[in-house]
Amino acid sequence: xxxxxxxxxxxxxxEFPEVEDVLNDYDIGCGPCNVGICLLKDIVAIHRLPEDRExxxxxxxxxxxxxxxxxKIPKIExxxxxxxxxxxxxxPMKKLVDEHVLIKxxxxxxxxxxxxxxxxxxxxxxxxxxxxxxxxxxxxKFHHAKEEDILFKYFDENSDILKVMHEDHTHARSLVKExxxxxxxxxxxxxxxxxxxxxxxxxxHIRKEDEILYPWMDNQLSxxxxxxxxxxFDEADQQISVSTDKYExxxxxxxxxxxx
Amino acid sequence: xxxxEGCPGSRMMNFKSSNxxxxxxxxxxxxxxxxxxxxxxxxxxxxxxxxxxxxxxLTADCVAYALGDFHREYxxxxxxxxxxxxLDQGQDIYLEKIKxxxxxxxxxxxTVLIMQVPCCGGLLNLAQQAAEGATxxxxxxxxxxxxxxxxxxxxxxxx
Numbered sequence: 001x002x003x004x005x006x007x008x009x010x011x012x013x014x015e016f017p018e019v020e021d022v023l024n025d026y027d028i029g030c031g032p033c034n035v036g037i038c039l040l041k042d043i044v045a046i047h048r049l050p051e052d053r054e055x056x057x058x059x060x061x062x063x064x065x066x067x068x069x070x071x072k073i074p075k076i077e078x079x080x081x082x083x084x085x086x087x088x089x090x091x092p093m094k095k096l097v098d099e100h101v102l103i104k105x106x107x108x109x110x111x112x113x114x115x116x117x118x119x120x121x122x123x124x125x126x127x128x129x130x131x132x133x134x135x136x137x138x139x140x141k142f143h144h145a146k147e148e149d150i151l152f153k154y155f156d157e158n159s160d161i162l163k164v165m166h167e168d169h170t171h172a173r174s175l176v177k178e179x180x181x182x183x184x185x186x187x188x189x190x191x192x193x194x195x196x197x198x199x200x201x202x203x204x205h206i207r208k209e210d211e212i213l214y215p216w217m218d219n220q221l222s223x224x225x226x227x228x229x230x231x232x233f234d235e236a237d238q239q240i241s242v243s244t245d246k247y248e249x250x251x252x253x254x255x256x257x258x259x260x
Numbered sequence: 261x262x263x264x265e266g267c268p269g270s271r272m273m274n275f276k277s278s279n280x281x282x283x284x285x286x287x288x289x290x291x292x293x294x295x296x297x298x299x300x301x302x303x304x305x306x307x308x309x310x311x312x313x314x315x316x317x318l319t320a321d322c323v324a325y326a327l328g329d330f331h332r333e334y335x336x337x338x339x340x341x342x343x344x345x346x347l348d349q350g351q352d353i354y355l356e357k358i359k360x361x362x363x364x365x366x367x368x369x370x371t372v373l374i375m376q377v378p379c380c381g382g383l384l385n386l387a388q389q390a391a392e393g394a395t396x397x398x399x400x401x402x403x404x405x406x407x408x409x410x411x412x413x414x415x416x417x418x419x
Contacts, residue, residue, distance in 0.1 A: 090416045091399040223401060224315050224337065226416070227368030230399050 001062050005041035008160075012040060018064040026057050027211075029204060038160040047212065090221065092229040093214045096151075099143045100206045102244075105251045106134055110199040112258040119186040128183055128191060134247050135176055135198065142242040144169050150232045151217070154225060161213060168205045172198060275408055293335040301343040302353065306360035313366055314339040318358070318387055319373040320380050326409045327373075334373060334403070345374075345382030358390035362398050371401045376412055380404075388417060 004012060009030045013020045020031040028047055030038070040061070044054060089097055113131060118124025148169065152162050175194045182190035221229070296310045301318075304311075317340040324330045324342075343354060361367045372387045374380035384402050391400055404413040 088415050091397075091418070094416075094418070223369050223371060226399050226401075227315060230397075231368070234397075 001065070004061075004065060005044075006039055009038050009040055009043055012065075016064050019061055022057065022060045022064055025060075026053065029207065038164065042160060087210070087215050089214060090218050090226045090229075092151075092226060092233050093218050095230075095233055096143070096146065097210055097214065099138075100210060102247060102251060103139050103143065103202060104206060105255070106131070106139075107199045107202050109251070109254050109258060110195050113254070114192045114195055116258075117188045117192060119183065119188050119191070125183060128179070130250055131195075132176055132179055132183075134250055135172070137242050138244070138247045139202070140169070140173065140176075142237075142240055142244075144172075145240065146233055146236050150236060151229065154221065154229070155217065161216075165205070165209070165213065168201060172201055172205075175201070273407065278408065290331055293331040293337075294340070296339055299340050299342050301341045301348070301357065302350065304341050304357065306357040307364050310339045311361055311365040311367060313368055315369045315371070316340070316361055316367045317371050317373060318343065318383065320344060320375055320383050322375050322380075323373045323405050326375060326407060327405050327411075328409050334371070338371070343383060345386065346379040351386060354386055355390045355393070358387055359394045362391060362394035362396050366396065367398055369399050369401065371403065373403045373405060376404055376406050384417075 009019075009023075013031065023030050023043075026047070026049060028043060030043060044058065049057060087097075113127070116124075117128070119128070148166070152165070155162060157163075157166075175198045178194045179191050179198075182188075182194065218226075296308070298304055315338045317334060317338045319334075319340060319342050321342050321344045327334070341357075343351075345351070348354070358370070361370065370387060370391070372384045374383050387400060391398065400417045402413070402415060402417055403411060406412050
């Protein structure tokens with residue numbers, strides 16, 4: 001078992017697919033992760049489950065790996081004290097979580113956008129372009145840039161979890177590029193596929209950040225660093241100068257359009 | 261410890277016996293982490309050099325007596341001012357001084373340390389009121405200390 005604690009989760013799930021279901025039962029959604037290089041021991045530690053649940057989880061993973069053996073479960077060193085799953089963010093983290101709200105409203109609309117995809121009319125193409133602009137300007141330039149250029153610099157950027165976050169951002173950018181190419185070719189099928197892939201990617205990415213990454217980061221940051229981040233985020237917002245009203249209006253309009 | 265009755269802020273309590281059972285040894289001399297003078301809220305100048313861009317503690321008077329490890333855990337690398345929200349007069353001056361910390365001294369963070377007694381909440385309210393009236397925004401953290409020195413709550417308030 002010790003050896004598996006130091007193994008990447010994707011490799012473990014590939015070898016023992018049942019482990020993905022076990023993790024899901026504990027709201028640990030590693031299955032859809034594109035990278036999966038986080039070590040099992042880090043995943044267990046970072047989720048800060050109550051001790052009895054952690055023991056239960058480890059026992060079930062051990063059973064999935066070696067069904068015929070009684071395996072001794074090594075104790076995982078917690079990275080922070082166990083806490084209930086109610087998140088109290090520091091002000092800079094709260095800002096990022098609040099920005100997720102508009103992105104989540106957009107990704108909730110994607111199935112309706114796909115149902116009504118129209119690449120032939122000017123109006124239909126403009127709607128797709130507006131959606132892509134929302135992803136590029138608000139989700140990426142305004143939001144992800146603050147993470148990549150500021151927040152992640154406070155941590156080890158070679159850590160597995162930050163590599164996964166960078167990888168998600170890069171993947172999202174490549175999906176947007178595919179959407180634009182497909183729009184040029186007036187290919188609704190590829191646009192729809194990439195929009196759905198974006199929806200799935202960002203749903204999981206935001207969940208990881210809101211529930212795991214940001215609370216973990218908050219535990220690591222000193223009071224001084226929280227103040228610094230808060231100022232740097234404000235400066236970045238002023239420099240990037242993206243009109244959040246524009247994107248809120250876009251989402252409001254779409255929600256009204258698809259409300260029935 | 262006696263039963264908690266009447267105004268919790270001034271109710272007499274004796275927890276000597278529970279402290280006598282405390283087996284934790286007090287080892288070594290703790291060096292003061294105070295790096296400025298004055299510290300009383302009426303006496304401080306909010307734009308003094310040691311407040312510029314600083315992480316500031318606004319501490320209720322009683323906190324440093326209740327919290328055994330105050331210097332090491334909270335005062336290190338911070339600037340400070342102390343006040344009593346129950347007994348101090350002229351708290352409108354405090355309000356202006358806190359605003360001045362935020363807008364003129366451009367402090368980095370404000371941490372408000374209060375006791376668990378209800379009247380102490382007034383100090384946090386004062387800080388939040390000043391922050392609302394300030395032009396800049398800063399993260400405000402609050403720490404609630406129990407009368408026997410335990411940390412009951414430590415959280416960031418909405419900026």
